[in-house]
Amino acid sequence: MEIRPIISAMMRNKTAPLLIAAQVALTLAIVCNALYIIRDRLATAARPTGADERNLSEIRFYPHRxxxxxxxxxxxxxxxxxxxxxxxxxxxxxxxxxxxxxxxxxxxxxxxxxxxxxxxxxxxxxxxxxxxxxxxxxxxxxxxxxxxxxxxxxxxxxxxxxxxxxxxxxxxxxxxxxxxxxxxxxxxxxxxxxxxxxxxxxxxxxxxxxxxxxxxxxxxxxxxxxxxxxxxxxxxxxxxxxxxxxxxxxxxxxxxxxxxxDRVLLNRRTFAEARESRYSGENLMAGLLIAVTVFLLMITASGIVGMASLWVNQRRKQIGVRRALGAMKHDILRYFLVENVLITTGGIVVGLGLALALNNFLVGELEIPRLPVAYLGVTMVAMWVLGLLAVAGPAWRAAAVPPATATRTA
Known part of the structure; x- marks a missing residue:
């Protein structure tokens, strides 16, 4: 399949592809850094103290005279x-x-x-x-x-x-x-x-x-x-x-x-409770970032599904004509998948720059290590997979449109 006709079709209506690409870029930048911070905070909270925490407790008293x-x-x-x-x-x-x-x-x-x-x-x-x-x-x-x-x-x-x-x-x-x-x-x-x-x-x-x-x-x-x-x-x-x-x-x-x-009990707690208290902030941050990550991925997937569904409805005549000229279902399906990959790739390229810029800011503010290249690679693949899964439904519905029906409804 040639890429040029797909790009030409997108250029005739730039707004929708640009919005999806921008959403992908923003999601990649935030999710990539969020996943790294989650891993960093959870790894920090899991560090061993060197003590036998499972069987240790402390008890404290304070004198009132x-x-x-x-x-x-x-x-x-x-x-x-x-x-x-x-x-x-x-x-x-x-x-x-x-x-x-x-x-x-x-x-x-x-x-x-x-x-x-x-x-x-x-x-x-x-x-x-x-x-x-x-x-x-x-x-x-x-x-x-x-x-x-x-x-x-x-x-x-x-x-x-x-x-x-x-x-x-x-x-x-x-x-x-x-x-x-x-x-x-x-x-x-x-x-x-x-x-x-x-x-x-x-x-x-x-x-x-x-x-x-x-x-x-x-x-x-x-x-x-x-x-x-x-x-x-x-x-x-x-x-x-x-x-x-x-x-x-x-x-x-x-x-x-x-x-x-002549003294009062201040508190009694286990070392496990001390660990939970010390790392409550890290665990809360990790939980919030996980929620934000899931929310952003859902929003991005919903945006791709909605936009792809709109494109299918707007192109019913085009789909019908192609089917009448001999295009098979897999040709229509492949068209929408390739189109999504192109848009997602554009968003990923911009998102990589945003991710590195955001990481530079976080390194200065939170004193976390720099973002490993592996996280960029994993997030890139995740965004491609997310885009393909999100567009699969609308693309399948487009491939299933009968040629005669599409022509009559033009």
Whole structure:
């Protein structure tokens, strides 16, 4: 089939083809970027924290009057928690992964006197109780855990102290010592001032996500210090046996409330609930973009169907004449399909430019990576398929018009 007659026919009525091509271009630009953002947001929300989230919970209390025996309170609380059937281990912590309330340390440097640093890390305290590494279920890939003599007591009302040793994530080690693969035994500094504290890395965990969990690589930049933090605000991380989380945590709450009457329960939640809360925005955005994508595809398909149906009604005489001159049904069907492919291709060419321009804008505003070429290719194919499926019905009806009927109704 020659393309020139089809193009000539479209040029005699440019408005309809241009509208369809513009709709295809706009749909491709938006859908292509929307699909990439959906994938990016869902992948971000699915990142593992490094902890045994399925069996971990936190419980928090806040004092409503002064507590003088903070250390003893923490010790008794942990004894009560560990006595609950179904509890595997527990410890006091200052924060949890995905908890959104974050303790951070910026300006970390590998060499004293280094003036500039973009390395920062979340600082987890390995408080009274079992080790955070054990309670969280972290994977220690290098070095060792803390020894009892390495722990320090830190009363924020009296003094400020830093530990001599830390455990870091592999991501933080790589940020501090680029190109290195082993970090245990290395020393770095908590700040770039001349009097910054030096700390030695005694262990490396594979992964420990920060409470804020940004979309960037900074989410994995964490360190753990052996600090017994004497704060009346209490947060305990509790690891339970599989399938025992709800029952055991209810018993933990009752046991802790029975111990003292000078504090109130702030909240109790599982790590899974913390994940859901942290990524609610990402999941909402993904859901909205999925709805927008489906809506745009439906609108584009409806526009192609409506326009093709109108063209069939307007060309009944032309169809009848062609049929009378010997054109077969498949010739009529092929005519409309080729016509749609030409219009869709024109829209795709324009849409590719719009998609790249929109992606450049989103890269600057949302800090997402640039659009991979694969997404452009997949969306192009999808638009061609959508156009062919949308025009198939009207094209089939056009091919089914009897020659005599078409001639009489001219």
């Amino acid at each position: 002064q507590i003088s025996d903070i250390k003893e309170m923490q010790r008794r609380d942990l004894e009560a928690i560990r006595a609950v059937p179904g509890v595997v281990s527990a410890t006091w912590v200052n924060q949890i992964p995905l908890g959104q309330s974050s303790w951070n340390w910026g300006g970390l440097v590998a060499e004293r006197g280094q003036t500039e640093s973009s390395v920062s890390a979340t600082f987890y305290f390995d408080g009274q109780g079992e080790s955070v590494v054990d309670v969280f279920g972290l994977n220690l890939i290098e070095g060792r855990n803390f020894t009892p003599e390495e722990y320090i007591e830190y009363n924020p009302a009296v003094e400020r102290r830093n530990p001599d040793v830390v455990i870091v994530t592999r991501a933080l080690g790589e940020a501090l010592f680029p190109g290195e693969t082993s970090f245990a035994g290395r020393t770095f500094y908590l700040g770039n001032s001349p009097d910054a504290s030096a700390v030695r890395i005694v262990g490396v965990v594979e992964k420990l996500q920060s409470p804020s969990a940004p979309a960037s690589d900074r989410a994995e930049s964490s360190m753990i210090g052996p600090i017994h933090y004497l704060d009346p605000f209490t947060r305990y991380a509790v690891r339970t046996e599989p399938g025992q989380q709800d029952r055991a945590m209810t018993a933990v709450e009752e046991a802790l409330l029975a111990l003292r009457n």
